[in-house]
Amino acid sequence: MADIREVAKRANVSPSTVSRVLGGTTRVVEEKRARVLAAIDELDYRPNVSAQSLKGIRTRTIGLVIPNVRNLVLPAAIRGVEDVARNHGYAVVLCNTDEDSEKEQFYIKTLKSRLIDGFLFTTAKINSHNIKDLQAEGFPVMLLLRELDEQSHAVVLDHYNGAYQATNYLLSRGLKKIGLVNGSLDIKLYDERYAGYRSALKEAGLKVPDEAVVHGIDGGIEAYRAATRILLNRVDIDAFFATSDDKALGVMRAIKDLGLSIPGDISVIGFDNADIALLLDPPLTTVAQPLYEMGAAACQQLIEMIEAKQPVTPQIQRFPAEVVIRNSVK
Amino acid sequence: MADIREVAKRANVSPSTVSRVLGGTTRVVEEKRARVLAAIDELDYRPNVSAQSLKGIRTRTIGLVIPNVRNLVLPAAIRGVEDVARNHGYAVVLCNTDEDSEKEQFYIKTLKSRLIDGFLFTTAKINSHNIKDLQAEGFPVMLLLRELDEQSHAVVLDHYNGAYQATNYLLSRGLKKIGLVNGSLDIKLYDERYAGYRSALKEAGLKVPDEAVVHGIDGGIEAYRAATRILLNRVDIDAFFATSDDKALGVMRAIKDLGLSIPGDISVIGFDNADIALLLDPPLTTVAQPLYEMGAAACQQLIEMIEAKQPVTPQIQRFPAEVVIRNSVK
DNA sequence: AAACCTTTTGAAAACGTTTTCAATTATTTT
DNA sequence: AAAATAATTGAAAACGTTTTCAAAAGGTTT
Numbered sequence: 001m002a003d004i005r006e007v008a009k010r011a012n013v014s015p016s017t018v019s020r021v022l023g024g025t026t027r028v029v030e031e032k033r034a035r036v037l038a039a040i041d042e043l044d045y046r047p048n049v050s051a052q053s054l055k056g057i058r059t060r061t062i063g064l065v066i067p068n069v070r071n072l073v074l075p076a077a078i079r080g081v082e083d084v085a086r087n088h089g090y091a092v093v094l095c096n097t098d099e100d101s102e103k104e105q106f107y108i109k110t111l112k113s114r115l116i117d118g119f120l121f122t123t124a125k126i127n128s129h130n131i132k133d134l135q136a137e138g139f140p141v142m143l144l145l146r147e148l149d150e151q152s153h154a155v156v157l158d159h160y161n162g163a164y165q166a167t168n169y170l171l172s173r174g175l176k177k178i179g180l181v182n183g184s185l186d187i188k189l190y191d192e193r194y195a196g197y198r199s200a201l202k203e204a205g206l207k208v209p210d211e212a213v214v215h216g217i218d219g220g221i222e223a224y225r226a227a228t229r230i231l232l233n234r235v236d237i238d239a240f241f242a243t244s245d246d247k248a249l250g251v252m253r254a255i256k257d258l259g260l261s262i263p264g265d266i267s268v269i270g271f272d273n274a275d276i277a278l279l280l281d282p283p284l285t286t287v288a289q290p291l292y293e294m295g296a297a298a299c300q301q302l303i304e305m306i307e308a309k310q311p312v313t314p315q316i317q318r319f320p321a322e323v324v325i326r327n328s329v330k
Numbered sequence: 331m332a333d334i335r336e337v338a339k340r341a342n343v344s345p346s347t348v349s350r351v352l353g354g355t356t357r358v359v360e361e362k363r364a365r366v367l368a369a370i371d372e373l374d375y376r377p378n379v380s381a382q383s384l385k386g387i388r389t390r391t392i393g394l395v396i397p398n399v400r401n402l403v404l405p406a407a408i409r410g411v412e413d414v415a416r417n418h419g420y421a422v423v424l425c426n427t428d429e430d431s432e433k434e435q436f437y438i439k440t441l442k443s444r445l446i447d448g449f450l451f452t453t454a455k456i457n458s459h460n461i462k463d464l465q466a467e468g469f470p471v472m473l474l475l476r477e478l479d480e481q482s483h484a485v486v487l488d489h490y491n492g493a494y495q496a497t498n499y500l501l502s503r504g505l506k507k508i509g510l511v512n513g514s515l516d517i518k519l520y521d522e523r524y525a526g527y528r529s530a531l532k533e534a535g536l537k538v539p540d541e542a543v544v545h546g547i548d549g550g551i552e553a554y555r556a557a558t559r560i561l562l563n564r565v566d567i568d569a570f571f572a573t574s575d576d577k578a579l580g581v582m583r584a585i586k587d588l589g590l591s592i593p594g595d596i597s598v599i600g601f602d603n604a605d606i607a608l609l610l611d612p613p614l615t616t617v618a619q620p621l622y623e624m625g626a627a628a629c630q631q632l633i634e635m636i637e638a639k640q641p642v643t644p645q646i647q648r649f650p651a652e653v654v655i656r657n658s659v660k
Numbered sequence: 661a662a663a664c665c666t667t668t669t670g671a672a673a674a675c676g677t678t679t680t681c682a683a684t685t686a687t688t689t690t
Numbered sequence: 691a692a693a694a695t696a697a698t699t700g701a702a703a704a705c706g707t708t709t710t711c712a713a714a715a716g717g718t719t720t
Contacts, residue, residue: 001442003676014700019678026679029698046443050380050389051676054705059380061423061444069408070605075399082399082426086433091440093391094424096412103416110421112331113376114391220609249609256611275400279550279579281586281611333706344670349708356709359668381706384675 002043011039063111065095066122072274080295140305144298155298155317162287162321163196175239179212182243223250239267245274267329283326332373341369393441395425396452402604410625470635474628485628485647492617492651493526505569509542512573553580569597575604597659613656
């Protein structure tokens with residue numbers, strides 16, 4: 001690749017001038033400016049990012065730290081992140097941590113020495129120490145699909161309201177005995193979804209059917225086992241609220257394997273509106289998270305933080321959930 | 331972050347010496363070596379990648395160019411890539427092109443100015459001009475899940491054999507009237523899968539049921555429509571071979587929507603063994619691609635190319651396909 | 661103990677930029 | 691038209707490394 005000196009030579013100006021037309025920091029007389037632009041074009045010159053970053057210029061690279069790409073919901077959010085990143089000339093480096101603190105540590109280290117401009121975390125059980133440290137060092141940090149505290153920027157769903165709506169929708173369909181297949185209560189969002197579910201039941205004057213409520217479920221297989229157990233115990237249930245679509249998938253399998261029909265015998269509502277929800281049998285009624293939009297908003301905000309002169313005050317953007325009605329509820 | 335001079339000062343040596351203990355290029359007397367290591371540790375020093383890259387040192391960053399993360403099969407392959415990258419201290423920047431040549435061009439440009447060490451392409455309809463140019467410029471380029479020509483390194487599946495096996499499996503179950511829901515023949519792998527299907531039929535002395543064969547299908551929705559049309563035309567069929575799992579999903583929906591049962595009335599076999607295949611109803615019999623392993627192998631090979639002194643001779647690694655039997659075939 | 665190799669070390673140049681500073685050129689004011 | 695001011699420019703230093711080169715230190719051999 002051509003360097004700035006070649007461009008300067010060809011345009012018959014000094015490297016400083018070339019730098020100036022690129023950076024737009026100082027005016028350059030129109031004639032030279034045109035020559036420089038022409039030379040840049042002819043040589044297909046692009047400034048060397050390493051050299052720039054050495055001078056304290058942003059690298060236009062962000063680190064996206066997630067538990068695992070191999071997941072029903074993250075890819076949509078990642079796409080949102082990446083699309084706005086690209087539109088702003090940013091590149092995103094992808095880091096899977098499997099919620100493993102050591103891998104997270106490793107990535108933070110390598111990313112820092114790679115002079116990344118900012119971090120975007122989408123991990124559920126994160127080592128919050130890491131985040132705090134990063135913030136203290138002055139790195140822009142954004143949280144996506146999770147939140148830490150009032151001091152941290154985040155883009156999240158209104159999980160409470162989503163679960164509240166889901167439960168109310170079930171109730172509105174005349175379903176009163178609603179089991180819950182939920183994730184770990186240590187993860188804030190599952191705690192909130194649980195709260196939304198309880199509120200709706202309470203408002204309806206119903207009490208939580210404890211024998212049909214299970215927490216700490218991770219993934220479709222565990223959900224399958226949990227639902228099977230509940231059903232085998234002959235708990236009287238007419239619907240399941242699975243707090244993620246992959247759990248819903250497992251629950252549906254369990255119901256069918258026991259020879260019951262959906263939604264004839266038991267209704268199922270999920271959470272996430274993953275891409276596959278539409279293609280299940282029956283198509284899954286679920287609570288939609290605007291994943292793509294949330295990813296985009298988080299990235300947008302992160303870039304604003306990166307490019308802001310002074311620190312921007314922390315803000316938590318809470319996106320509304322929406323139940324999308326398909327055929328898995330009576 | 332501390333810089334090399336601070337480390338040098340603290341260890342009471344010159345920066346050159348610090349560089350030498352880090353790089354391992356020259357021997358350093360044990361005593362100083364220990365002091366340097368201690369200083370590095372105390373200051374939590376990590377060399378600045380930009381400064382290193384300016385000196386021609388590798389950045390340990392690779393660009394992974396894919397059509398879209400939001401896809402049934404790619405995340406598994408991406409995970410494979412990323413895991414071996416991490417194990418070698420490499421970071422991977424993710425680029426979604428949507429098979430759009432302009433986005434691809436954009437990414438190649440930004441990645442080049444970011445001094446990426448090598449490229450990994452996983453796009454089906456790629457602008458091969460771009461790849462050729464990159465190779466000509468001396469960039470290590472690796473193809474994953476697709477191949478270009480004998481001059482390019484690639485990790486691919488043996489699609490022909492996979493389709494051949496799938497078709498033979500159907501045949502072995504006594505299914506003789508096998509429809510095909512296939513992707514675009516412009517994409518090499520769909521052409522090969524088609525060839526495998528034809529070979530199996532031919533060997534069995536059967537001819538291709540043209541009214542039940544459709545190409546150019548992209549995604550579950552299109553597959554749904556195609557299968558519905560074939561079924562509505564009362565084409566006599568007892569099985570469908572869908573050449574990807576998302577197509578299989580659409581085909582299954584179509585069959586069920588017409589009140590037919592799987593595999594009772596019509597059997598279905600897919601291709602890919604996506605994570606969700608297991609959780610469908612019925613669990614989908616499909617041809618497994620070792621996606622994770624292929625991603626890992628491609629990344630391994632790319633890193634070897636990057637770190638090799640001289641160019642390594644192009645090689646195409648062809649992984650075997652395997653049919654995984656579940657319940658969607660009689 | 662002198663002469664010679666080896667090994668180990670530090671100084672300085674280089675990588676490709678940006679930016680400060682001073683010099684030059686252009687413009688305005690008198 | 692000269693003086694004063696403003697706009698534009700180039701030279702050089704700086705960013706944090708690695709590496710070449712030459713010097714210093716340490717060992718051998720005589």
